[in-house]
Amino acid sequence: MEVINSLMTWILKHRIRQIERFKNNPHEVQDEILLKLISTAKKTQFGKKYGFSHISSYEDFARQVPTHDYEGIKPYIEQTMRGENNVIWPTEVTWFSKSSGTTSSRSKFIPVTEESLEECHYKGGKDMLSLYINNYPDTKLFTGKSLSIGGSHQINPLDENKNSKYGDISAVIMQNLPLWAQLARTPSLETALMDEWEAKIQKMAEETLKENVTSLTGVPTWTLVLLQRILEMTGKNNISEVWPNLEVFFHGAVAFGPYRSLFKALIPSPGMRYMETYNASEGFFGIQDQKESEELLLMLDYGVYYEFIPMEEWGKEDPCIIPLEAVEAGQNYAILISTNGGLWRYKIGDTVKFTSTSPYRIKISGRTKHFINAFGEEIIVENAERAIEMACEATDATITNFTAAPVYFSENKNQGAHEWIIEFAKNPSDAELFKSQLDEHLRNINSDYDAKRYHDMVLKKPIIHFATAGTFEKWLKSRGKLGGQNKVPRLSNNREYIDDILKWL
Structure with missing residues (x-):
């Protein structure tokens, strides 16, 4: 295994020169x-409609091609799902990623596509390892196995030929x-792709607890469920007693800060080390370097061309859209x-803040539809997660x-509030202190939130419910969204989610 470890680290280090480029x-x-994407897709149905053959610059592209949300590009995707070729991308598409639709x-x-798998998702996975090895050249990562927690897949019912x-x-x-x-990797592919989540966790625990696991890959929430199940089964005090050579958790999908102390x-x-990635259904975008x-680090050579809308322009009929530069x-x-993958000027629903422009580095700040701005307070997910983390400390x-939503004004109330539901792995030492700390931070x-809270003039103190263990899991299960890519919406500007979850308290 030492020979394999040395060989793999040597191979992966060579990618660093390309990243530097x-x-x-x-x-x-x-x-x-951009020009490669345009050239490749110019004879597709989409490319012909928007004159890709006459595009030779970003200015041409921005002028000729409209922006799309999912509803806008959905008709092209449905054509492709029905087995039609050359609609939005020239090569045959036999796989589709199902997003949980956390914004709806x-x-x-x-x-x-084959290209997005090879040049984006797989390249991102290899670069994650390359950057890790570059930072930790003494790693023994390849002397054991990577435990990865995945979802499941099924036949596409829209495809009459059952090819996708x-x-x-x-x-x-x-x-x-x-x-x-x-x-x-571990567990077996058959177990990793099981679709019944509770049975999958049990089977994964059974298969992996005797393996030499050196790394974990997955979403923090579901990784915690698996680790806790393994401790229940083994009677060990901690995971280091189960996997003494475990050295890194590659994580993504939700902010890690609120989970750090539990891990x-x-x-x-x-x-033990932790490394964040930004990997979504639409592509692999960023890696902690x-x-x-x-x-x-924003990964710029994965076959993805980036544009950005300043959030003060979001929602305008004709917003300002800018390239990376x-x-x-x-x-x-x-x-x-x-x-x-055949997406064109597609709004993925995520928001980011650039922490550096040389090189381009980002932090994920939230979702375009996951915020609270019922009273002009403009709370984004990043704000909520940081305040929760500090109250926990x-x-x-x-x-x-956790999740949160506004309590709106009514005929009898001229004050609003934010209502929170929070589930703990370890309860606060002082519940009232936690509530005041969350509000204060x-x-x-x-x-903007502080201004609305001034003397309780617009917003009164937040209403905070402490949920019993398993509440969110039960809620997700009731919606058929337990496991996989599914996540609890952190913030919502309406009460759709929170009113539903309150029924489970």
């Missing part, structure tokens, strides 16, 4: 990506991994992408999940 020449690389109750289906399938992006990636990667308690090894910083550090932007608490973080 796009870090040093970001605009040149992005221009190359409806599922979304994202084409996963859809599923969570993790399942699509896992199903198509090359043999060498399959041999390096440290479960995995007390001083050598520095030891001491949680910023994500025009972004500024510290500003909040909504992302648009054009990809080798002050009261020695650890959360598993949110006021310190967000001046």
Whole structure:
């Protein structure tokens, strides 16, 4: 195993030179990506409609091609799902990633082409390892196995010939991994792709607890469920006693800050490391590339062309849209992408803040539809997660999940409020202190919220419910969204989610 470890680290280190190229020449690389995408798709139905043959610059592209949300591009995707070729991308599409649709109750289906698998998702996975090895050259990562938690997939019912399938992006990636990667992971593919989530967790625990696991990959929430099940089954005090060679957790999908203390308690090894990635159904976008910083390096050579909408322009009929070269550090932007998966000027629903423009590094700040702005307070997910984290630190608490929404004015009330439901793995030492700390830190973080809270004139103190263990899991299960890519919406500007979850308290 030592020989394999040395060989793999040597191979993966060679990618660092290419990463340095796009870090040093970001605009040149992005221009190359755009022109390659346009050239490749110019004879597709979409390319002909929008005159791709006459596009030779970003200015042409921005003028000729409209922006799309999912509803806008959905007709093209449905054509593709029915088995039609050359609609939005020239090569045959046999896989679709099913997004849980966290901004609505409806599922979304994202084409996963051979090019997006190879040049984006797989390249991102390899770069994650390359950057990790570059930071930790003494790693023993390849002396054991990677435990990955994925979703499931099924036949696409719209395709009469049954030639295509859809599923969570993790399942699509896992199903198509090359043999060498399959041999390096656990549990078995059959178990990893089970669709009944509760049975899957049990089977995964049974299969993996005796393996030499050196890394974990997955969403923090569901990884915690698995780790806790393993401790229940083994009777061990912590995961380091089960997997003494475990050295890193590659995580994404939700902010890690609120979960950090719980992972440290479960995995007390001083050598344990954590590395964040930004991998979505639509593509692999960012990787944490520095030891001491949680910023994500924006990956610019994956067949993805980026554009951005300043959030103060969001919702306008004709918003200002800018390319990468025009972004500024510290500003909040909504992302648009054009990809080798056949998405064109597509609004993915995520917002980011640039922490650096040389090289381009970002932090995920939230979702375009996951915010609270009922009273002009403009609370974004990043604000809420940071305030929760600080309240937890002050009261020695650890959360598993939370959601929040506004309480609107009514005929009898001329004050609003924010209502929270929070589920803990470790309850606060002082419940009232936790509530006051959450409010106080949110006021310190967000001046608009602070102004509305002044003397309770617009917003009164937040209403906070402490949920019993398993509440959010039960709610997700009731909606058929347990496991996989499914997540609890952190914030909502309406009460659709919170009123439903309150029934489970």
